[in-house]
Amino acid sequence: MSDLFQTATARNRPKPLAAQIRPTRLDDIVGQRHLLAPGTVLRNIVSSGRVGALLFWGPPGTGKTTIARSIGQEIGKEFRELHPAHNNVSDIKELGRESQVRDLLVFADEVHRFSSSQSDYLLGLVEDGVFDLIGATTGNPSFVLTPALVSRMTVFRLEPLTVNDMKDVVTRAVAHFEEKGISVNVDEAALAQLTAHAGGDARRVLTAMDRLTAHATAGSMLTITGEMVADLFQASPVLYD
CATH class of the missing domain: 1.10.8.60 (Helicase, Ruva Protein; domain 3)
Incomplete structure (x- = not known):
């Protein structure tokens, strides 16, 4: 009953303006041209169709989630989100099973808050090529993430918008x-x-x-x-x- 109530409430509640106008293409994203301009390393990675493991580091509201979603759209992968407050290792395992029938791009928001067991399991799946992963953090990866995690990810820094x-x-x-x-x-x-x-x-x-x-x-x-x-x-x- 509670699930039905929550679903109905979510359906009737209007989306925030930021969600309503969120771009779905990399070319339409405002700012971050040092990452998103044609010929940049990130654009070349996207063009290859295989993301591997990326980490977006930058302040809030600079486009980390939007860029991740747009990458999923452009390379034709189904987008799934993980958050340390809502998901545990069993949820990550479920994504691993889902990836056997669907090509997934997993976005791990606030990845610095994931436990060591969550992080290890995530990276194990990425190293096995089970799915592609994009992590996002507002903190300096050298200080807020384990060296093992950082070493397996290509880090891109996002700047505050001008x-x-x-x-x-x-x-x-x-x-x-x-x-x-x-x-x-x-x-x-x-x-x-x-x-x-x-x-x-x-x-x-x-x-x-x-x-x-x-x-x-x-x-x-x-x-x-x-x-x-x-x-x-x-x-x-x-x-x-």
Whole structure:
């Protein structure tokens, strides 16, 4: 009964704006051009069709999950997610069995929080070629992961998004609202406030826009001002000057 209730609740709950406009192609991702431009090492790996074991290291909201999902889409593998708070070794074993009938790309979020037994089992499956693995961490791998784990993965560092990247994120969000029949204008002061408080975190900007447009419906016209953004972030410190 509880499972049915949870399923119904999840079905009726609207997705966050960040999930609604998440890109599905590497070429559509904002920022991280040092990793995603044509001819880079990561793009060449994706072109080969075999990922092996990769590790994305970077701050929150810089695209680790989005890049992993897009890679799965582009190489035609089914995408599965693991999280240390929700999954255990038995879940990893189940993915190993599933990979016998499906070509999987497994994304291990917050991989630094996995136990040694979880990490060892994951890497054992990857070394045997059972499935491809992408891990994500916000911490320096040299300090938060075991050397054995790091040595088996190709590490790519993601950078905080630039101010221009963040403006592109806002532009995409505005275009998304337009498609839903909602006219949203973000004035210059609001744009400056959003990028200042985001600290290179796209998710933070999109969450703010989600809150500021929560009352808007099809046919609405809304202007987001600097005062509105300042009021939303009044208890939040500026991450970067």
